[in-house]
Amino acid sequence: xxxxxxxxAGPDHLWSVxxxxxxxxxxxxxxxxxxxxxxxxxxxxxxxxITVPVSLPPFDNSSMDxxxxxxxxxxxASEQYPAALEVVGDVxxxxxxxxxxxxxxxxxxxxxxxxxxxAETIVPVEWTDGxxxxxxxxxxxxxxxxxxxxxxxxxxxxxxxxxxxxRAEGSDVKAGDRAMEAGTILGPPxxxxxxxxxxxxxRVRPRPRVVVLSTGSELVQPDEELGPGQIxxxxxxxxxxAARDAGAIAYRVGAVADDAATLRDTIEDxxxxxxxxxxxxxxxxxxxxVVKEALSYAADADEPGSGIEFRxxxxxxxxxxxxxxxxxxxxxxxxxxxxxxxxxxxxELFVRPAIRTLMGLTDVHRPRVRAKLTAEKALTSPxxxxxxxxxxxxxxxxxPVGGAGSHLVAALAQADALIVxxxxxxxxxxxxxxxxxxxx
Amino acid sequence: xxxxxxxxAGPDHLWSVxxxxxxxxxxxxxxxxxxxxxxxxxxxxxxxxITVPVSLPPFDNSSMDxxxxxxxxxxxASEQYPAALEVVGDVxxxxxxxxxxxxxxxxxxxxxxxxxxxAETIVPVEWTDGxxxxxxxxxxxxxxxxxxxxxxxxxxxxxxxxxxxxRAEGSDVKAGDRAMEAGTILGPPxxxxxxxxxxxxxRVRPRPRVVVLSTGSELVQPDEELGPGQIxxxxxxxxxxAARDAGAIAYRVGAVADDAATLRDTIEDxxxxxxxxxxxxxxxxxxxxVVKEALSYAADADEPGSGIEFRxxxxxxxxxxxxxxxxxxxxxxxxxxxxxxxxxxxxELFVRPAIRTLMGLTDVHRPRVRAKLTAEKALTSPxxxxxxxxxxxxxxxxxPVGGAGSHLVAALAQADALIVxxxxxxxxxxxxxxxxxxxx
Numbered sequence: 001x002x003x004x005x006x007x008x009a010g011p012d013h014l015w016s017v018x019x020x021x022x023x024x025x026x027x028x029x030x031x032x033x034x035x036x037x038x039x040x041x042x043x044x045x046x047x048x049x050i051t052v053p054v055s056l057p058p059f060d061n062s063s064m065d066x067x068x069x070x071x072x073x074x075x076x077a078s079e080q081y082p083a084a085l086e087v088v089g090d091v092x093x094x095x096x097x098x099x100x101x102x103x104x105x106x107x108x109x110x111x112x113x114x115x116x117x118x119a120e121t122i123v124p125v126e127w128t129d130g131x132x133x134x135x136x137x138x139x140x141x142x143x144x145x146x147x148x149x150x151x152x153x154x155x156x157x158x159x160x161x162x163x164x165x166x167r168a169e170g171s172d173v174k175a176g177d178r179a180m181e182a183g184t185i186l187g188p189p190x191x192x193x194x195x196x197x198x199x200x201x202x203r204v205r206p207r208p209r210v211v212v213l214s215t216g217s218e219l220v221q222p223d224e225e226l227g228p229g230q231i232x233x234x235x236x237x238x239x240x241x242a243a244r245d246a247g248a249i250a251y252r253v254g255a256v257a258d259d260a261a262t263l264r265d266t267i268e269d270x271x272x273x274x275x276x277x278x279x280x281x282x283x284x285x286x287x288x289x290v291v292k293e294a295l296s297y298a299a300d301a302d303e304p305g306s307g308i309e310f311r312x313x314x315x316x317x318x319x320x321x322x323x324x325x326x327x328x329x330x331x332x333x334x335x336x337x338x339x340x341x342x343x344x345x346x347x348e349l350f351v352r353p354a355i356r357t358l359m360g361l362t363d364v365h366r367p368r369v370r371a372k373l374t375a376e377k378a379l380t381s382p383x384x385x386x387x388x389x390x391x392x393x394x395x396x397x398x399x400p401v402g403g404a405g406s407h408l409v410a411a412l413a414q415a416d417a418l419i420v421x422x423x424x425x426x427x428x429x430x431x432x433x434x435x436x437x438x439x440x
Numbered sequence: 441x442x443x444x445x446x447x448x449a450g451p452d453h454l455w456s457v458x459x460x461x462x463x464x465x466x467x468x469x470x471x472x473x474x475x476x477x478x479x480x481x482x483x484x485x486x487x488x489x490i491t492v493p494v495s496l497p498p499f500d501n502s503s504m505d506x507x508x509x510x511x512x513x514x515x516x517a518s519e520q521y522p523a524a525l526e527v528v529g530d531v532x533x534x535x536x537x538x539x540x541x542x543x544x545x546x547x548x549x550x551x552x553x554x555x556x557x558x559a560e561t562i563v564p565v566e567w568t569d570g571x572x573x574x575x576x577x578x579x580x581x582x583x584x585x586x587x588x589x590x591x592x593x594x595x596x597x598x599x600x601x602x603x604x605x606x607r608a609e610g611s612d613v614k615a616g617d618r619a620m621e622a623g624t625i626l627g628p629p630x631x632x633x634x635x636x637x638x639x640x641x642x643r644v645r646p647r648p649r650v651v652v653l654s655t656g657s658e659l660v661q662p663d664e665e666l667g668p669g670q671i672x673x674x675x676x677x678x679x680x681x682a683a684r685d686a687g688a689i690a691y692r693v694g695a696v697a698d699d700a701a702t703l704r705d706t707i708e709d710x711x712x713x714x715x716x717x718x719x720x721x722x723x724x725x726x727x728x729x730v731v732k733e734a735l736s737y738a739a740d741a742d743e744p745g746s747g748i749e750f751r752x753x754x755x756x757x758x759x760x761x762x763x764x765x766x767x768x769x770x771x772x773x774x775x776x777x778x779x780x781x782x783x784x785x786x787x788e789l790f791v792r793p794a795i796r797t798l799m800g801l802t803d804v805h806r807p808r809v810r811a812k813l814t815a816e817k818a819l820t821s822p823x824x825x826x827x828x829x830x831x832x833x834x835x836x837x838x839x840p841v842g843g844a845g846s847h848l849v850a851a852l853a854q855a856d857a858l859i860v861x862x863x864x865x866x867x868x869x870x871x872x873x874x875x876x877x878x879x880x
Binding site: 012038039042054056057058059065090092093094095096098108110111112113114125126138139140141142143144145146149150172173177179180187188189190191192193194195196197198199200201216217218219220221222223224226227228229230231232233234235237238239240241242244245252257258260284285286287288289290292293338339340344408409410412413415439 | 452478479482494496497498499505530532533534535536538548550551552553554565566578579580581582583584585586589590612613617619620627628629630631632633634635636637638639640641656657658659661662663664666667668669670671672673674675677678679680681682684685692697698700724725726727728729732733778779780784848849850852853855879
C-alpha cells in the first residue's frame, strides 16, 4: 500500500470537518485485490469483469417432472381420448447417457434433466396417469418404491406444443455474455450467479484488517475491579464492533498505559496485521497525551509519506484528531480522542469512510436526510464548530437524546442518528429542519 | 430445543404462503441464551436487564487539560491581572494517590483525572500561561519533555465558577440505574455502554448455526469440469451467504447426490452442529426427489414432534416446500425447491424469518413498501398463486428484471426487491401500485 503524506497546514490551523475528511480520503487507497474463495468474498467488491464461460442452462432441460414425448404423439390427447405411449425409461437430472424417444414412445423425465434425443416437448406428470392406468395423478412414485414405473405404458390427457416446459440452453445467460462488472458488491444473489457459471474463486478487494487500541493509564478491562481514579475501557470494544459493522476484520488490542515507549512498541508490533490502525485517547493538549507524544515525530527521511499530524478540528465533540501513516508500508493511522462519545462520533465520520475506501466501495458514507427537530427547547451550539448531537430518527423527525456532553455514553446507546448543527448556527429551534446522519 | 410437530393438513391441501410461514414461526423457538464475551455478542439479542453496578463517571473528574484550583483564587483573574498560583504537581488520569490543592495553589490536571481534594473548579490550560510565564498557551508540553512544568508558578487569565469543566460522578449513569433492557440488539453503541459499566460478558441468544446442503446428482462443484447433463451447484453457496447475511453462522455442505440413504446419513451426521437445517432440491413430484423420499417418514413414536411434511404452496416460484423437525433435538428443517431462484425466494420468505426467530428478534421480516410499477407491459400472474417477481426498487417505483422463469439467476443478481402479485390478481398494468419486499 502506498499512502501520500498528509498535507501539513501548521499547528494553528483549525481544520474543518470536511478538510480533515478530504485529507483522509485523498490518502487512503483501496487495498490490492486478491483471489478469494466465493464464500470468503461475501460483502467484498469485485475487481474483474466476469464473462460467462458456459451457457446457463448448459443444455435444453425439463422444467417439470413428467414425460418427454413427440408433439405429434400427444396432439389430440384429452381425458376422454388419452394418448397411450410406451414408456422407454427414466431420464434423471445429471444423467449422462440418454435414451432415444421414438414415435409412440415417452421417457419419464425429471426437473432439470436433459431433453433426450427424439423428444420435442414435455408433458407434466399431472397431465398423465403416471403409468398407473388409473386416471390423472398428482406425482410420481419414488423410483426406489416403484422401479417398474420406468417401463410400461403411460396415458397422456392433454396435448403439449413444441418445447413446452423446456428451458432452452442459454436462456438464462449465454457463453460470452458479461455476467457481472468490476465494482459489483458480492451479496448472496451475486454469489449465486458466480457459482452457477462455475466460478469457485473471484478476484476482489479483501476486507481491511483494522487494529484498534485505546490508551490511558486509567483504563481497566471490564469484569476487573476498579481502583481509585480508574474507569473501564470501552472505546476499544466499541470501535472494534463498529469496524466489524463497517465491513472490516477488526482486532482489539487491550488498553495501553500512558507511556510513549510502550505505545510505540505496541503499535510497531501490531503493524504486521494492520491495513488501518485506530487509536483512542492521548491526542489533546495534556502533558500525558502519549499518542501525540509518541507519534508526532517528523516523517522519517527514509520513509517518505510517513508521519502522523495532530490537528484541531472545528467540531464538537471530537476537536483533537490525529491522522497520517506509519511504518514501512505507510499504514494509515487515525488517532481519535479518548472520550467515548467523541471517539464514536469520530469513528462514524472519519474511520468508517476510510474502511469503506480500503474495501474499494464508492459509497463510503452513512446516508444523510433532512429531518424536523422535535425538542422541548432550542439546541445551542458553539459558533464556528460543527456540532454532532445524538438523536433518534423516526418518520422524518429527529429527537435529541442526552446532552452535548461528550461522556454521555448511556445516551449514545439510545441514539440511531447524529444531528448536524453547522458551524455558523448557534441555535436550532424546535420544528426547524436539520441535517441528520443515519447510523442504522 | 423443543419444536412442536407441524400441523398436518393432508397431502391435497394447497397451503397459502401465510399458512406455511405461520406454521414455521409457530414451531421455531428462540435459542437458549448463553453467556458470551462482549465482542462475541455483537448483533445478538440481550436476554437480561442490565443494572449499572457503579456510577459513570465513577468519580468527579476533569473534562479538560488544565489546572485544578479553588474558585476564590481565580475570582478576579484577567489577562491584565492574572492570578498567580503555586503549581503543586500533576494529576494524571488513572492516578490513585491525589495531592491536595490548598489556597493559592493549583494542580496541573489532565482530562479524565479525578478532581483532587481541595480543588473546586478546573481552569483549561488555554486560559493560562501553562506555567511558562509567557502569556496564554495552546497546550501543555509533554511531561517527558518538560518534567519541571509540574512545579513552579502558573498564571491564570480568566475566572472559573464552581465545578466548571468537572464531570460529576454519576452524571452519565448512576449505580442502580437500568442501563439496558432485555431484548436490546447489541450494536457498537450498546457494546460501548456495557464495557463502560464493566460488563465483559453478557447473556444473549447466540447466532444460530445453519447447515445448508443442496441435493442433485447433476450438481458439480464450481471450478470443476461440467460433464454431459451436469450443472454447477449454486444453491448451497447462495443460501450459505444469505444465512450469514441474516445473522447466522452458516455451514455449507457440498451437494449430495440423489440417493435417499446417502442424504439421510449426511443429514444425521450434520445434525450435531445444526440449530436449523436447510436443503434444496428433491421436494417435488418426481421419482428422484430424494429429500422427499428420505424425509417424509411418519414421526417416530419415540420422538414426538419429529417428521418433515411436504406441501404444495399457492406460490410462484416455490410451489413445493418441506418443513418439520428432525433428530433427537427436533432440529427444524426447511426443504426448499431446487431451482436457484425458487430456493432463493423461499429462503427470503421462510428461512430468513426462521433464522431471525431463532436469534430472538421480534422484527423477523424484510421491510415491505408500496411502489408504482414501471414496466413496458402488464405483468401476468397465475390465478390462485401468489407470485414473487424480481425487481429493482428506486424512489417509490419498481421495475421488473428478468421474467417469471424460476431459473433466471442472472436476473436475480440484478434485483434488490421482490414484487408481490396477490393470489387473486392475474394482471398488473404499468403505473399500478404493487407491494414490494425490499431485499437490501
